[in-house]
Amino acid sequence: MKTWNIALIGLGSVGRGVAEVLGADARFRIVAAADSKSGAFDPAGLDIEEILAKKKKTGRCGDPAWPASRIAAESEYDILVEVTPTNADTGEPALSIIKTALTRGKHVVTSNKGPVSLASAELLELAEKNNAAFLFEGTVAGAVPILRGIKYGLAGNKIKALYGVLNGTCNYILTRMEEEGLTYVQALAEARDLGYAEADPTYDINGTDAAIKLVILANTMLGMNVTLADVKRTGISDLTVDALLMAEETGHSIRLIASLYPEKNLLEVSPRLISKTNPLVVTGTLNAVTVETEYAGAITFIGRGAGSVETASAILADLLFITDKYDR
Amino acid sequence: MKTWNIALIGLGSVGRGVAEVLGADARFRIVAAADSKSGAFDPAGLDIEEILAKKKKTGRCGDPAWPASRIAAESEYDILVEVTPTNADTGEPALSIIKTALTRGKHVVTSNKGPVSLASAELLELAEKNNAAFLFEGTVAGAVPILRGIKYGLAGNKIKALYGVLNGTCNYILTRMEEEGLTYVQALAEARDLGYAEADPTYDINGTDAAIKLVILANTMLGMNVTLADVKRTGISDLTVDALLMAEETGHSIRLIASLYPEKNLLEVSPRLISKTNPLVVTGTLNAVTVETEYAGAITFIGRGAGSVETASAILADLLFITDKYDR
Missing domain, CATH: 3.30.360.10 (Dihydrodipicolinate Reductase; domain 2)
Structure with missing residues (x-):
């Protein structure tokens, strides 16, 4: 069984739900994580508990020299999970981060309504062009599929x-x-x-x-x-x-x-x-x-329709859809 | 776009619903059909209206020398759609017909609860062994996915x-x-x-x-x-x-x-x-x-949970799942 490497962008309520759900699942390993100010990565898998504790204590989960944009662009992962809060006007910074990942041929799963409501056609086209998946079940009605x-x-x-x-x-x-x-x-x-x-x-x-x-x-x-x-x-x-x-x-x-x-x-x-x-x-x-x-x-x-673990459930379904489709 | 050839087994209420729904869809062509007494096939596509009229008039849709079992075993098709009434005790004759099709590596979609409730494990294994799909969304709660x-x-x-x-x-x-x-x-x-x-x-x-x-x-x-x-x-x-x-x-x-x-x-x-x-x-x-x-x-x-066209809707979703997965 392949282990899929995850870059988790966003460590708020939904991000913590995703960490909890994926932590219980041997098919996934979180190798990179970022909040709004910093990021961390470890190809062997991050200790998310430790990172969340650090964030709580210092306000930052990792190194300010590795913000989410750089994690998306330079670190190694299979799937980017983007769960930062919605910006309904510009979709940023999530929109740019998602584009970066898709352009690299990385799969993207998001619960962020901003980028999807503003640019779904462009993002789906970019995904197809790079043979990557772009899924967003969690953006509508939370856990309801x-x-x-x-x-x-x-x-x-x-x-x-x-x-x-x-x-x-x-x-x-x-x-x-x-x-x-x-x-x-x-x-x-x-x-x-x-x-x-x-x-x-x-x-x-x-x-x-x-x-x-x-x-x-x-x-x-x-x-x-x-x-x-x-x-x-x-x-x-x-x-x-x-x-x-x-x-x-x-x-x-x-x-x-x-x-x-x-x-x-x-x-x-x-x-x-x-x-x-x-x-x-x-x-x-x-x-x-x-x-x-x-x-x-x-x-x-x-x-x-909402909730940390409930939204993580939709993200997990998206992740398993990707692992099923691309692991052949 | 590939046209998928369908063998339709069962021309009761659900069978007629399937014929109606597939008749409106250029992705599918019904090339074989059978009722409980006879069958008909035409690689160029059957005229289902004519066949249903014949059945109404004579009680048979086609040739008694081509019963459903022989259609399943000998005629050419991509997907067998089995929609005969449920026999909860033996699953027959549907069970044997489904096995015949799967053994030939043909995909099978059914709304018949008998074979699925009695032998799902065996049938799913047979399907996997022959690289075929076996889907049955219509067996539970009709149109509800x-x-x-x-x-x-x-x-x-x-x-x-x-x-x-x-x-x-x-x-x-x-x-x-x-x-x-x-x-x-x-x-x-x-x-x-x-x-x-x-x-x-x-x-x-x-x-x-x-x-x-x-x-x-x-x-x-x-x-x-x-x-x-x-x-x-x-x-x-x-x-x-x-x-x-x-x-x-x-x-x-x-x-x-x-x-x-x-x-x-x-x-x-x-x-x-x-x-x-x-x-x-x-x-x-x-x-x-x-x-x-x-x-x-x-x-x-x-x-x-029931109804001719509603059950056909579940069958259509199964068919499109197959065409999406196997048309690569």
Whole structure:
């Protein structure tokens, strides 16, 4: 059995999840790692525990002379795993790092929505040209295998529509408003306390995060060519408890639904009234996506849309797809 | 682009669905077809409309001197698509036909639960030995890509439990009892009228059909080695409207749940009380499966578990998997 050498770019929450999951798997060896300020590498395999301890103590995981860009360009590895935070405007620095790796013919797996939403066509072309894989299951709906489900499970089906709950933060807030009668402000504060919302939750709340995922689905699974500006967005901050209670009275819930109708070229994120019997009415931070297809009818995927180990699970599935395909 | 030659064994409801779906796809050409009494072949491609018309008129699709077994053994094709009805006791005649094709190094795709539940290990080994694919996404939950979802979408995850609604007939009956207060006998009669239950629905009602699907999941996705006799079964025929109404009063529904706990070697099909907020409480003939995994948490797949074109959709996904993998 071949051992695959991994360069891990990003040592935040997801990066630590990846380290945990890969540490339990003899098929993979992390030979390089980088945070935003430094990097480390060892062809025999890094001691990730030690590196994380060093980062905690000094703020840096390794040598400032070896930043992520240099790790990607000069160190030896088979697969680059890129899990730094999303920059929705430029995709940087991840975009350049991914290009560097693909240009070298290295496989790349990422959970970073920035580069994929901004440049999926260019990156997939670069990957193909260099006989490398570029996979990003973790960018949409975390652990839920929505990209692979569409690509392989529903292969040959024309997709007529796709819609669902793609932002766990909003879903948590709406669930709490509905179930406990909290105001929007109270529910948001609770989500922050529990780590379900970031310090600046603007992109979650105003629908941008869900819209970015919709762009990724549209461009990589449905053959469209759209940008974030093409997605009509309405967030949840104006929703009142009264609106949720009125919905409840008629057997409905309000959820922030991202929807995509390829034939109409329509992409939208907005709060929608949906029947409580609809499988999209998930609670808490869950994600749920329904894909309406030509032959298979409507298929719904539900699961955890975020989380350190959950996102690492999607990355692991991508890694195993690569090892299966290229180890022949 | 290569055109793949298909031998279609079985011209019932699913066979006609496959003919419809493949007829719209230039990548495939049906060069041979067989029903239970006869067969036809034409290397240039059969006129399926004509063959189905002949079958309707005469009861036979072709020449009795070319039964399915001879089509499988002697005619030329790339992929055998086997969609005859399930024989849960012997798997025949499908089992022998599939072996014949695999032994010749032909790829096989089937929606027939008999051969897969009885002999998956032997058939997968035979396929590997002859460098052929043996795929059967359509045997479990129809159009829902549960096998591929587990194998590729959740790759690397240890599966801790798997449970769900795997029989659409029972789910339809329970939904109608719950929603309309029909008795079991009334709901069953309605299901028969609508074509959701067979003339003899014993295998659906007593949990055997769901149990067979559980055996397939256990043996092919979870590395177990079980038979139908290992599945504890309780059907739905003793359920009363009162029981369903009592469940309703506490916010629950009763569903026939097939469940699988690999570490305990426990396989069971029985009616269970589940909270209405659980995504497994699907209505009508829908199927739903939750997979509890090590890293990804619980992932739920929902969709149409039966139907002619829906099953054909699963077969198409299998066919495209083969054309992608072997056309290099």
